[in-house]
Amino acid sequence: MASNIKFLGQKLAQSIDVDLMSKYGYAIEQLMELAGFSVAESIAREYPVGKVLLCIGPGNNGGDGLVAARHLKHFGYQPVLYYPKQPEKDLYRNLLTQCGHHHIPVVDDLVKEITASSLIVDAIFGFSFKGLVRAPFDQTLAALREASIPIVSVDIPSGWDVESGDAHGVGLSPDMLVSLTAPKICAKEFRGRFHYLGGRFVPPEMAQKLNIPEYPGTSQCVRLN
């Protein structure tokens, strides 16, 4: 279906992100809303409603996760947030406020919550991640690697290098990967069941360059594998 889609390296992913917010005129709140919505919609396509533990990182990948949590709640799931490092930035604080008003709790005991959930969303690190996983997320990834329930990774399986994949052997092995805008090079090594694409905001010129496949109907996600 999407055999020719372009896989992005870190630099290209970053420059596309800059273009979307400068040349193409998008606000980050718009992009994050559509990205997070596409993650929630992809999940709703493949997993029954139930308790979902969303692990939220300190950057934009975490922001996508906060948006996804809110939409999952609207879809009938019971999301909870594990959010050990909450930055002061208004963008993230507002997304967390929205979650609070949707009765989405922030939880502390990761291991207990894994046991009580039927699905994990890994919204910890995105395409800006480089190098080694630092505290407290080294512990988070260790606990998630032990989980026996499916993991859905947002854009990048956390712990993976954007280009070389699970180079350090500390990364997650997600059951679903939701690539955003376009898949990153590491997605070629994804071995889970479901590879989706989200981010239906790519203008035609960019979509043509990246060989973005057609999204079906009004859906904000499309399956790639």
Place this chain on the structure above:
Amino acid sequence: MASNIKFLGQKLAQSIDVDLMSKYGYAIEQLMELAGFSVAESIAREYPVGKVLLCIGPGNNGGDGLVAARHLKHFGYQPVLYYPKQPEKDLYRNLLTQCGHHHIPVVDDLVKEITASSLIVDAIFGFSFKGLVRAPFDQTLAALREASIPIVSVDIPSGWDVESGDAHGVGLSPDMLVSLTAPKICAKEFRGRFHYLGGRFVPPEMAQKLNIPEYPGTSQCVRLN
């Protein structure tokens, strides 16, 4: 299906809007994105792809229309914008930039474009509108009232009073009305075929007070009639 949904007067609609952006922490870009998307999705449920003329007003109702235009383009429609009064505000300029990069043209000859289109979207006035229709929109409404193709109104049929409906007899008679957040009082006088609700961002506390119906699946719109 939605027999008990609350119909809002102008003051209540305005205070709900303020609450969404203060107490509940939403950015206007998020609300507008989801509102505009729900308009596009409602259209895609009921009308075949074709050329759509979107008439854009100077305020937030127009902003919803600009977002809807972009999503309609992604869904395979051919949207064009009639946008006679373009405010300087960054919010609207950015939405127009996004439309430009999606090859959505801005057109001038309203009567000619009505003839060439299969559907009109009325995103001229919303719930802030009060009093008499001033130039150039008096001419716009006069031309649209003559149109023989269906009109989809965003939140309020333009020319109508939010509460008393088509009090001055200059308003449109839409085939579809997409109410946003909750229907306004004038929607009780809507006589078109399709009444939809969009704006799936209402937190549970507010949804309960307003008797918002369940949205189906992952849809961002729900039919009310």
